[in-house]
Amino acid sequence: MIPLFGYGTFRKTAWREAILGASYRAQPATLSGYRRVAIESGYLSLRETVTELQPVHGVLIELDAVGWRIADRWEDVPKYQRIDVVVNTMHGRTDAQAYVYARAGGATPVDDDCLAFLTDAEVGDAIELFGPKMRRIRRDAKQPSDDG
16 A cells, blocks of 8 residues: 655654544655644645745655545544555655545644644643543444355
């Protein structure tokens, strides 16, 4: 499966593992041609740039199908959508997917290394509220299929 490039809450290991309900292999990665922006929710998104800026620092996460279902739910797809990107790792360039906010406009450029424009406590509360959804997705993935 193609990996996820995380540039916000997924960069923090404890948050990532709490959101996904499991530990996934991850490595540092950077993305050029984009910049991080804060949207009205306080979370981050990406916007393409035409000027050369510093690369976006993030983490490349090797998700399985269940991990992708959970990540999609956390990112509230379709409010966020997946895009194809090419990131740089210690081992060279690789294809990945990243989430971007689907609506244009209303974004504030983020030039520091923050993970969200929310406090750690606010992100922690959101992750706690998300926990039952994550556990339901994991539980449903373990259930035998009724298809045959």
